[in-house]
Amino acid sequence: MTKQERQIFTREFKRDAVRLSETSGRTTEQIEQIAEDLGYEDSSKFFDRAPRFDFEKVCPCFNRAQAMSDLRPIDPPKSQEFDDLYFSADDGLAESKFVFLDGNKLPENWLEAERFVICETGFGTGLNFLSAWKLFEETTKPHQALDFISFEKYPLEAEKIGLYLQPWLNFFDGRLQQLIAHYPPGIPGFHRVALNERVTLTLIFDDVNEAIPKLIADVDAWFLDGFKPATNPDMWSDTVIENMARLSRKGTRLATFTAAGKVRRSLIAAGFSIEKVPGFGRKRDMTIGYLAGDRA
Numbered sequence: 674m675t676k677q678e679r680q681i682f683t684r685e686f687k688r689d690a691v692r693l694s695e696t697s698g699r700t701t702e703q704i705e706q707i708a709e710d711l712g713y714e715d716s717s718k719f720f721d722r723a724p725r726f727d728f729e730k731v732c733p734c735f736n737r738a739q740a741m742s743d744l745r746p747i748d749p750p751k752s753q754e755f756d757d758l759y760f761s762a763d764d765g766l767a768e769s770k771f772v773f774l775d776g777n778k779l780p781e782n783w784l785e786a787e788r789f790v791i792c793e794t795g796f797g798t799g800l801n802f803l804s805a806w807k808l809f810e811e812t813t814k815p816h817q818a819l820d821f822i823s824f825e826k827y828p829l830e831a832e833k834i835g836l837y838l839q840p841w842l843n844f845f846d847g848r849l850q851q852l853i854a855h856y857p858p859g860i861p862g863f864h865r866v867a868l869n870e871r872v873t874l875t876l877i878f879d880d881v882n883e884a885i886p887k888l889i890a891d892v893d894a895w896f897l898d899g900f901k902p903a904t905n906p907d908m909w910s911d912t913v914i915e916n917m918a919r920l921s922r923k924g925t926r927l928a929t930f931t932a933a934g935k936v937r938r939s940l941i942a943a944g945f946s947i948e949k950v951p952g953f954g955r956k957r958d959m960t961i962g963y964l965a966g967d968r969a
């Protein structure tokens with residue numbers, strides 16, 4: 674474990690003791706006592722021995738699923754610039770699966786692909802990336818590769834990502850720590866990160882409108898996740914949508930949480946066949962589609 678990871682986890686352990694106490698009816702001291710009784714005199718020792726949280730051991734009254742849902746952040750991360758949430762306050766992970774994975778018909782669509790390319794507008798916390806990475810490794814064969822490209826104008830610090838996604842630390846099974854460990858500095862430009870032999874993340878720290886015309890890729894699926902079009906029209910500009918068509922092939926799919934008419938009209942004008950389908954949770958509609966004709 675790196676020094677930076679240890680700092681995050683040490684602080685998170687203390688927060689979790691507080692949260693676990695709130696949901697278990699035990700005091701923070703009692704939770705810390707349980708950890709001590711198990712041989713972890715302090716949180717740094719705890720993490721030496723258990724690099725990932727082991728809720729069952731720390732607090733035996735919980736099963737993992739209950740602990741994970743109980744530990745969902747009370748305040749989901751919010752962007753200062755756009756006064757909008759990075760993901761659903763109800764359940765960001767479920768939203769990511771519903772909108773972006775299911776919306777792009779994954780895993781079915783990558784089952785036969787040697788190399789599958791996903792392009793996302795708005796990396797944010799990386800929740801969508803981690804969801805896709807995990808599903809990919811769970812559903813594909815060892816010779817298949819995933820290339821995930823994502824634009825981000827306002828990169829979060831690695832430490833914040835660790836904090837925001839901490840409720841799903843166990844679920845991602847080491848991948849969140851790996852993302853944090855390899856997350857590039859927030860320097861503008863293209864950052865290519867090989868997470869393992871099969872999974873590559875290309876983070877493009879720039880305004881999507883500046884960077885997307887420079888991108889060369891054969892995209893198989895689009896995750897359009899750039900805050901609401903009403904408050905952030907730049908993320909849904911004609912430049913973005915025309916370049917999406919340029920980077921797509923016939924059948925390339927897209928999914929987005931929004932059902933805004935302007936976005937749907939621009940996508941149709943660029944050659945995508947569009948469908949309005951029920952949205953996640955309280956959202957009535959969202960949009961899915963695919964490039965109907967050949968590359969623009």
Ligand SMILES: C[S@@+](CC[C@H](N)C(=O)[O-])C[C@H]1O[C@@H](n2cnc3c(N)ncnc32)[C@H](O)[C@@H]1O
Pocket residue numbers: 752758759760794795796797798799800801802824825826827828879880881882898899900905907908
């Ligand atoms: C809804 S959040 C994305 C959430 C993300 N997919 C996740 O899994 O956490 C939208 C993201 O788009 C980024 N963004 C907003 N405008 C942008 C622009 N013009 N170019 C690139 N990124 C932008 C924001 O900084 C924010 O991180």
